[in-house]
Amino acid sequence: ERHRDMRRASSSLLGLAPRLLSGPRLCSRPLPLLAFARASQQRSGDAALALGEIRVADATGSLGVMTPKQALALAAERKLHLVEVAPNASPPVWKLLATLPVVEKRPEPPKIEEM
Numbered sequence: 370e371r372h373r374d375m376r377r378a379s380s381s382l383l384g385l386a387p388r389l390l391s392g393p394r395l396c397s398r399p400l401p402l403l404a405f406a407r408a409s410q411q412r413s414g415d416a417a418l419a420l421g422e423i424r425v426a427d428a429t430g431s432l433g434v435m436t437p438k439q440a441l442a443l444a445a446e447r448k449l450h451l452v453e454v455a456p457n458a459s460p461p462v463w464k465l466l467a468t469l470p471v472v473e474k475r476p477e478p479p480k481i482e483e484m
Contacts (some may be wrong), residue, residue, distance in 0.1 A: 419437075420437055420460070420461060421436075421460075422434050422435070422436060422460045423435065423436075423437055423440055423460050423461050423462070423463045424458065424460050424461070424462045424463070425440045425443065425451075425462075425463050425464070425465065426454075426462060426463070426464045426465070427447075427449070427464065427465040428465075432465075434460055440463060443465070444465055447465060449465040449466060449467055450465070450466050450467070450468070451463050451464075451465060452464055452466050
């Protein structure tokens with residue numbers, strides 16, 4: 370209980386969001402949760418059409434700021450997927466990827482049957 374109180378006090382003193390303290394731990398330091406790794410949070414392709422401007426990047430670097438229609442045309446031309454990687458940036462950052470990232474579950478170890 371003492372550790373919980375210390376963690377709560379340190380988070381309020383440092384101004385850290387409680388969400389950052391809920392991530393996996395390594396050596397008693399909290400690691401932030403990675404939003405881009407959560408498939409449920411990702412938007413792709415057609416969701417960009419509702420936005421005014423987006424910043425587009427590919428594997429080699431930034432391609433600049435463009436309209437969503439231009440970005441979708443570029444993705445179709447290169448046969449790539451357009452995926453949002455930084456929704457809170459201004460303008461939001463979208464990336465051209467060859468394949469959509471998939472978050473897979475770990476395979477469960479085989480159960481040992483007792484005789």
